[in-house]
Amino acid sequence: MTAAAEEPAIALDVMGGDQAPDATIEGAIGWARSTGQRAILVGDVDVMRGLLSSGGEDSAAWRLESGPTTIGMDEHPVQAVRSTRDASIRRCAELVRSGEAQALVSMGNTGATMAAGVLIVGRAAGVDRPGLAVLIPGREAPTLLIDVGANAEARPEHLRDFGLMGEVYLRQVLGTPNPRAGVLSIGEEATKGSPLTLAAAELLAASPLDFVGNIEPGGLFNSSADVVVCDGFTGNLVLKSFEATAEFAVGELRAAVRRRPYTLPGVVFMYPAFRAVRRRTDYAQYGGTPLLGVNGVVIIGHGRSNAMAVENALNAAARAVESRVVERVSDGLALIDR
Template sequence: MKIALDAMGGDYAPEVTVEGAIEAAAEYDIEVILVGNRDALEESLSGKKYPAGRISIHHASEVVMMEDQASVAIRKKKDSSVRKAIELVKEGAADAAVSAGHSGATMATALYVLGKIESVDRPAIATKMPSLEGFFILLDAGANIDCKPENLRQFSLMGNAYAETVYGVKNPRVALLSIGEEDTKGNELTKEAFKLIKPLDINFTGNIEGKDIFYGGADVVVCDGFIGNIVLKVAEGLAESIIKMLKREVARAATGRLGYLMLKPAIKNFRKQTDYSEHGGAPLLGINGVCLISHGRSTSKAIKNALRTASEMAAYRVHEAISRSLDLKQKS
């Protein structure tokens, strides 16, 4: 598999992106195309050891900055690293693209360059989140701020195909995030969406409440991108705060230091379960190709894992599975 990495994207690029690429090339059967300023990338690579032929550079003269507007980036920065990386996928020179840069610009560029799957109106970000049972897929995690019921219907189909194809979940339980389990509970958007999702030929289990998503009540949780992003961030902030509060409580206890030492391995394992860097990135579902969006704060480990995840998705040809599934389920 050949993955095009936006080597200039992310808070610690290009040092950390290059480092992640080297780790991925050493560990997995992946070829990484580093896309970005040739001089800067050659400098980051110099003196480093990596498998010959598994890392190459594709020059791009511009970089989308965090303060750039996504639409402006598309119009004005035609030679940006993220644009070039995604164009390599379009041309067939790469199987997937990964970027830890400006996520809005990455989404807009992926949509512009690769286009949408025919029966999809709006692509969605699908994020894997931990639960007591293992994990669930939350979508949309932030691509679409204001949604229509039809968008949520399509998210449910895309999430279903994604969970089945990539994670091998049989007959995934697809649920709609709402404020009560009863069919009639929800806001205007979810109540209308409920009616559209119910007749679909998927295992729709109805509404799910916020407290139940982490208990493992569903494999796919559908919501609009505004709420999805808030849920994602609330979970991130709360998990971090709880660990801090627990540490503080343990330190306060009579058995302080010893208690902390005992807790440490548990926290480490727990962090591993909940750490975004373990899977490294979230795919943009609904576009004609594989494109992963990584956290701006990605470490080299996160980049390495994003490259692995991207190669898996390319191998599963996720976008084709989604397209087939949508065509099939739409008609049913």
């Protein structure tokens, strides 16, 4: 534990992600050069050796673990993790379970990574339901939304626990000094919501968290709260709604310009502004989303992750290990009256 605290052992799923294994290896090399730390690389050993060499690395200096099979985006997550013994994500989770690694990072199938986290890494002490968290970019600061898909159903206590887990992550990994918690709902008034959100709000108000009440979707961009909780079905839909609107808006604007060629010079002039917005809302900056409540650090990156995103995900994993997020989540939950 003392050695681990100095240099966290992180298992990287080299085979997961649209740009894998090139982007994952490149990200691992970049992280090693900037921090002096090497991740445990899990994937097809021959392929990894080749990419390390072409990246100017001595592959003998790296720990390589065999896990050559990738779980595809269209496979059933739980079944695939259960039946594919040599899947890279499963091997990563086994390394965390055995204690050889304290964290895993994957840009692959999100469902498979969640399944590996829950089934193989296992739940942390005191946790009933792990939750997947995502950072929503905001005008001032990003907001952590949890759960965005680990569970299709949740009880009020789960939402309260998501708040506690998110609070620990924000404080320890992102350095938010006094995180405020809210519950995602359809109106700011305390009377608005579903039976689930109304009951969760009562539990949150009675918890040690700084609970600020209901947060509407617009509040996620306004830094109205630092951590906002919801059930995984709702969170996943809201997240997909954000993505869908952004895609629709960009597509409509492209089509409008195409139909009006005389507006094209405007795009050129505005390009630096468009790029700035894109950079501010770029998932790659935030280093992946944590699956909180499992017995190890699990960071899930976007499938489209490039090397920079992989490097940021490794950084987030290292910070989570160093700040003992897993133990702190369990300690926090142990304080709650149940």
